[in-house]
Amino acid sequence: MNLRVVDQPKPAAPKDGAAPDDAVQKAAAPDGTQGHKRNPGFPLDLDWVGQVRVNRSALERRAGSIGARRTVKKDYQLAWLLKAITLIDLTTLNSDDTPGRVERLCAKARHPLRQDIVERLGVGDLRILPGAVCVYHAFVKTAVEALDGTGIPVAAVSTAFPHGLAPLDTRLREIEASVKDGAREIDIVIERGMVLTQDWQGLYDQMKAFRAACGEAHIKAILGTGELATQTNVAKASLVCMLAGADFIKTSTGKEKVNATLPTSLAMIRMIRWFHEETGIEIGYKPAGGISSAKTALDYMALMKEELGTHWLEPHLFRFGASSLLTDIERQLEHGLTGHYAADYRMPMV
Numbered sequence: 041m042n043l044r045v046v047d048q049p050k051p052a053a054p055k056d057g058a059a060p061d062d063a064v065q066k067a068a069a070p071d072g073t074q075g076h077k078r079n080p081g082f083p084l085d086l087d088w089v090g091q092v093r094v095n096r097s098a099l100e101r102r103a104g105s106i107g108a109r110r111t112v113k114k115d116y117q118l119a120w121l122l123k124a125i126t127l128i129d130l131t132t133l134n135s136d137d138t139p140g141r142v143e144r145l146c147a148k149a150r151h152p153l154r155q156d157i158v159e160r161l162g163v164g165d166l167r168i169l170p171g172a173v174c175v176y177h178a179f180v181k182t183a184v185e186a187l188d189g190t191g192i193p194v195a196a197v198s199t200a201f202p203h204g205l206a207p208l209d210t211r212l213r214e215i216e217a218s219v220k221d222g223a224r225e226i227d228i229v230i231e232r233g234m235v236l237t238q239d240w241q242g243l244y245d246q247m248k249a250f251r252a253a254c255g256e257a258h259i260k261a262i263l264g265t266g267e268l269a270t271q272t273n274v275a276k277a278s279l280v281c282m283l284a285g286a287d288f289i290k291t292s293t294g295k296e297k298v299n300a301t302l303p304t305s306l307a308m309i310r311m312i313r314w315f316h317e318e319t320g321i322e323i324g325y326k327p328a329g330g331i332s333s334a335k336t337a338l339d340y341m342a343l344m345k346e347e348l349g350t351h352w353l354e355p356h357l358f359r360f361g362a363s364s365l366l367t368d369i370e371r372q373l374e375h376g377l378t379g380h381y382a383a384d385y386r387m388p389m390v
């Protein structure tokens with residue numbers, strides 16, 4: 041077993057300018073799961089958890105090298121940006137959400153790009169749709185109806201999002217209610233206090249209960265990484281959630297003071313890699329919170345490609361949790377076509 045999270049051997053980096061392999065074609069596949077085996081869950085291995093160590097400065101150095109590098113250009117960039125759209129969990133998680141806002145978000149999900157941009161890019165035949173629409177439980181039914189016929193799944197944030205501190209039974213019932221209303225993905229929040237007190241057994245047991253309540257719906261475990269104090273805690277919590285059956289691990293609710301960052305992502309991605317090496321199971325990754333620019337999205341995609349390979353850049357293994365990223369991607373695509381940036385009102389979200 042490889043004991044060092046940070047210093048595991050890295051796969052070769054791609055050449056600058058290389059596009060994700062047949063990015064646009066894969067975006068067109070109605071189901072990109074390619075025989076994906078769902079995480080069955082494993083016994084809690086406290087020895088393994090105890091072996092996890094993160095070298096924070098090595099993590100920051102490596103993550104810093106991603107943003108500093110030249111990004112993909114020209115047509116390759118357009119292909120990466122189209123791919124990025126298929127990886128977004130198009131999200132609205134505001135206390136003033138209304139059915140009308142959720143319906144408008146779903147209308148945007150049906151047509152994520154303006155028709156003139158689609159035509160100029162010549163991608164009208166491709167299935168460029170977001171990975172999911174992500175809402176509070178109260179709006180699951182609205183979203184399911186508004187997305188009818190598209191195949192776009194609805195993801196619900198459950199378990200007393202964003203704090204996750206309601207009674208356990210209440211949280212479990214919330215998951216069941218969201219699944220009953222048609223959510224195919226459930227984003228749960230873990231109790232950060234369990235990580236801070238190193239209560240790995242408690243975290244594992246809760247996560248297993250959440251997974252059981254989800255049934256066939258896929259479960260994403262939100263760690264609230266900005267509140268976990270250390271990268272070693274982030275890495276250990278990632279492992280415990282994966283052992284308990286998480287389909288995805290996700291950084292943040294978007295409501296913490298610090299949300300997704302590249303160093304934290306690296307700590308989690310390395311745990312996904314280690315878990316895969318040990319179990320053969322592929323776990324998805326979802327950075328969330330504050331990812332609003334196309335450039336940032338490209339950095340995350342480069343990190344995934346370099347650490348886990350192109351294979352992981354598919355909606356069943358990677359998502360952005362983002363409420364405003366699509367707007368910037370659309371602007372950048374238009375800029376790539378025309379050389380001009382559009383005014384915000386030309387790219388309305390909701």
Ligand SMILES: O=C[C@H](O)COP(=O)(O)O
Binds near residue numbers: 293295
């Ligand atoms: O899970 C998704 C996040 O709440 C979205 O955060 P954001 O609004 O900063 O993009």
